[in-house]
Amino acid sequence: MVKTLRFEKLQERHIPAILEIEPLANTCPWSEQSFKNELTNTQTDFLVAIGDGQVIGYAGGWDVVDEFHVTTVAVHPDLRRQGVGLRLVVRLLEAAKERGMECSTLEVRASNEPAILLYEKLGFVRAGLRKRYYPDNKEDAAIMWLHDLKDWQAPRL
Numbered sequence: 001m002v003k004t005l006r007f008e009k010l011q012e013r014h015i016p017a018i019l020e021i022e023p024l025a026n027t028c029p030w031s032e033q034s035f036k037n038e039l040t041n042t043q044t045d046f047l048v049a050i051g052d053g054q055v056i057g058y059a060g061g062w063d064v065v066d067e068f069h070v071t072t073v074a075v076h077p078d079l080r081r082q083g084v085g086l087r088l089v090v091r092l093l094e095a096a097k098e099r100g101m102e103c104s105t106l107e108v109r110a111s112n113e114p115a116i117l118l119y120e121k122l123g124f125v126r127a128g129l130r131k132r133y134y135p136d137n138k139e140d141a142a143i144m145w146l147h148d149l150k151d152w153q154a155p156r157l
Contacts, residue, residue: 017055025074068096070106
């Protein structure tokens with residue numbers, strides 16, 4: 001159980017810990033360079049969750065014109081189902097709303113029901129499938145949208 005939780009913008013010092021979590025959380029892990037690219041991308045918003053002094057999760061996304069595209073959300077497997085992922089995404093959406101983004105979108109493995117339920121709790125709706133989207137096993141991705149971000153209200157946490 002996480003006793004203290006805070007969030008920080010991604011910094012280079014976080015990347016080693018992220019690289020330990022990434023293969024535990026994703027069967028198609030991002031490379032070290034992919035995370036380093038987020039440090040200099042002016043269209044990204046990337047947060048790290050620090051639980052009890054350790055990196056325990058992270059989430060990021062890109063501003064694409066007037067849409068916020070969630071690119072990754074991961075929490076260490078031992079610390080899931082404690083609201084860390086939810087809080088990360090809420091913070092990203094709140095910031096995207098403040099920047100004037102009008103909606104948000106993401107792709108998620110079609111079989112990842114816990115993640116889909118989390119996104120639905122935040123107001124995302126399924127809008128279609130990207131066939132054979134994931135390169136490791138050719139699984140489909142559910143495409144999800146959160147419309148009217150400008151009027152969106154975060155759930156009580």
